[in-house]
Amino acid sequence: MSGRTASVGMTKAWRDRAALELRIRGASGGTIGDALAVVDAHCADSGQAAEEAFGTPRAYAESVPLSDDERRRLSPAMLARHAVPSVAGLAGMLLAFAVVDAVHAGDPVAIRAGVALAIAVMLCAAVALVAMGRVFLRHLWAGALLVATALAATIALEAGVRGTLARMPVWAAVAGAAALLAASVVLQYRDRDLDPVSDPLTGDPSPRSTAIVAALTPWLFPLMTGLGVALIAAINATA
């Protein structure tokens, strides 16, 4: 036994880590709530700290048996589905920005090579995030670094690579952007899997679930598009 005095039960860090590691394995909110409540109950009875009775949160999370459904949830195919709405939303947003510039200049909408490359880079970053999701969830700094690098590359490509791949009439570009944004919203709603950690006794969701963020997420790209279009139009008007 260690010399330091450990508090009884779970520290917040232990609880959060165990919940995260269970999520990474595909555990449902019900399974996570049950696994955490078991630790609460046992530690209250034995007077032990969670680390003392159950070891590291990761070791405990890996020992919790999951149902077949839960084991299938985080298959690469299921994860790839979640990247599609974001890519559609991003493409729709960038197309909408191109429309604003085209209308200002009175030209057809130009699909620029830099923008297409930027979308390709974001797609690759999304695939990498999904494929190596476990690594990035455990080491958030690595995930942040990947996202920051991809964003920087996107901005550099968008600004630096000249040349136009195609031109399309404004009405076609508006229709395309609207369709892509609508697809991102619909697909996000289809894939929405809130499944909060729930108390096994009462079935109540944990109060830590972020309901507002979850409700806004499907509308992220339309919101950003609206803001961006307004901003670009304002800059064009003053220029």
Added chain:
Amino acid sequence: MTENPYPSEWLRGVLGLAVLRVIADGPTYGYAIALALADQGFGEIKGGTLYPLLGRFEESGDVSAEWREGDGGPGRKYYRLTESGRRLLHDRGRMWHGFARHMSGFLTTMPTERIER
């Protein structure tokens, strides 16, 4: 905590059956199971060992579980032996009995003639 008089690798093999045997006395919760096992010479069974084992018995349908309100503290998860768990305990219990008898005979009968030669 009760001293553990037996090698831990022996205990590991029979722990699952012993857990089923404790639950056979009636629905009970994890910490009470750990205390009953300590009384039977298992020493301190860590939560990290006991609950995954109980979880696997739940998955296989040998044990069912239900949460009950705790008095003052957090709720407790009570485990109950199912019919399939009862059969498993009965069958494996009999096997264990035969195994122990066989091994006792094997381990304690010395080849005296060969040593003398």
